[in-house]
Amino acid sequence: MAWFNEFPQLDDGFLRDLKKVIDDGFRSFTRSYGDAIEGLFEPLRVFLIWSENLLTNTPWPIILAVVAAIAWFASRSLKIVIASIVTLCLIGIFGMWADTMKTISMILTSTLLAIAVGLPIGILMSRSDRVQAFVNPILDVMQTMPSFVYLIPVVMLLGIGKVPGLIAVVIYAIPPMIRLTNLGIRQVDGEVLEAADAFGSSKWQRLVKAELPLALPTIMAGINQTIMMALAMVVIASMIGVQGLGQPVLKAISNQYFTLGLFNGLAIVGIAILFDRISQAWGHRLQKHRGGSHV
Amino acid sequence: MSDPIGIEIRNLFKIFGPRGATFIDAVNRGMTKQELNEKHRHVLGLRDINISIPAGAIQVVMGLSGSGKSTLIRHINRLIDPTAGQILVEGQDVVKMAPDELRAFRRHKTAMVFQKFALLPHRTVLDNVGYGLEVQGLDSAARNKVSMRWIERVGLKGFEAKYPAQLSGGMQQRVGLARALANDAPILLMDEAYSALDPLIRYDMQTVLLDLQKEVRKTIVFITHDLDEALRIGDRIALLRDGSVIQQGTGQDIVLHPADDYVTNFVQHVDRGKVVQVGSVMEPLNGTTPEATIGADVTLTEALRDMMGRGVQALGVEDAQGRPVGQLSLKRAISVSAGA
Secondary structure (H helix, E strand, C coil), X not given: CHHHHCCCCCCHHHHHHHHHHHHHHHHHHHHHHHHHXXXXXXXXXXXXXXXXXXXXXXXXXXXXXXXXXXXXXXXXXXXXXXXXXXXXXHHHHCCCHHHHHHHHHHHHHHHHHHXXXXXXXXXXXXXXXXXXXXXXXXXXXXXXXXXXXXXXXXXXXXXXXXXXXXXXXXXXXXXXXXXXXXXXXXXXXXHHHHHHHHCCCXXXXXXXXXXXXXXXXXXXXHHHHHHHHHHHCHHHHHCCCCCCCHHHHHHXXXXXXXXXXXXXXXXXXXXXXXXXXXXXXXXXXXXXXXXXXXX | CCCCCCEEEEEEEEEECCCXXXXXXXXXXXXXXXXXXXXXXXXEEEEEEEEEECCXXXXXXXXXXXXXXXXXXXXXXXXXXXXXXXXXXXXXXXXXXCHHHHHHHHHHCEEEECXXXXXXXXXXXXXXXXXXXXXXXXXXXXXXXXXXXXXXXXXXXXXXXXXXXXXXXXXXXXXXXXXXXXXXXXXXXXXXXXXXXXXXXXXXXXXXXXXXXXXXXCEEEEEECCHHHHHHHCCEEEEEECCEEEEEECHHHHHHCCCCHXXXXXXXXXXXXXXXXXXXXXXXCCCCXXXXXXXXXXXXXXXXXHHHHHCCCEEEEXXXXXXXXXXXXXXXXXXXXXXX
């Protein structure tokens, strides 16, 4: 009755061998192709370094002015502009300016990458139920798999540094971008698309003149979610060498520096709110034609 | 302005479902819509439709919801592919067109107006009206010039910078109409274009369409479920029921000689006086010379008003060349108007 009390499992020796075979296989794959793959990501690394240098080397008053300008043009709301300035000033006064700039650079780059990759995938998904059925489970895995698990192969392939950190962040943050692009396009009013077809639109014209603009509110929600999720990953990404606000938090965890952790945590919250409010206000302004009373 | 062109619909079938084509023979042999649905889980959309629409005419396709009228109009620009049949426009079969040809056909030969307007909400009135021209590749200056002309023509001058959500339903449909007309296509497809409008505005828009038709002379296919609208607008009417044409002809034909009980039922509440023309119900000349005459294409209501005004019991009827062709008595006019 041994099989009844204890779940019958594969032989220990077999399991050990299986793991060893897979590990060895991946390790030899890493050894032979690691450099080539790293070369593939070289432009990404160059861009990351460039944007980080740009943000950290620009004098703080200019950064403040640029943020204020962006906040104004995106929202046209004085409240949001002032809140953004105050948040950044507080971060600076408490000595976290440089780390914050590094984090913002990381978030911006990973969001851009997530949009560049996620938008086309989302469009493809909306075109075909088969693609959707294939991509959806992959997105489920990406969202639920503990991030530490996919950090292992990424680090094995690319080592420690910015690029593997960026890839880990993008893997974690891209699913809402893809899902909401797909959803947004699928929800576009069928009669409007019929009209686009009836006037002889090509597939491309239909996409850029009707589908994407009509799906834009949903796509914007996806971008907003992607930014928020990318920010949530900064601490974990700092474990593999991404600089910024995550590293002091990591230090605080291992040394039990409560205040250090709290300050940096609050700084992350601060820029999260800042990003969120600015991007949402922009999304609303893009949709201003939807409201409007009858004349 | 492009010359009008006719449309020839021949033996058109549409059976919705994965294996529609396999049931064509069965449907041809008389399988009903209900039978097809219950036994084979396929939906009969259209059954053996034959309509020939002359160039420059307004063809109304009329029926209740589910009769297949919206399905039918979508075959003309092939938003829906038929299961079998032909749609000939200028000798070319729309059904057989390759994607490129079809796109060119939709751009240059047809324009469509939709029941729920189907405007692009993120574009202004001006950019909505110019959509068809933009798709054709016209630059914005040329496009806006044409668009502005049509915006003025449908009475929306001053609203070109507004967004659709800022306009009322009637105004939105004017935008829809202007968008279709800006294309300068010889065929205009109107899918229940006025059904979503309230009665006064609907009447107004019918007038706009009839006035425009005098100028631009297009071949118009107009879908509606409203008999009064059909009779007012249509040069010819096709009545659709369960995917089949049960009668087609002029409004008068249908009102005076309904093909079956269904049509009889359908037309019994119509104000016949406004539809029926004197020429189709007049009596032969009987030797007496009436005091006054009217044209054969005048409606009974107008003839009655004329008789009342003159205080006469009968009118002579003459054709377009002024030759006497018959006479109409007051009694006859009243009894036909009353549906007796």
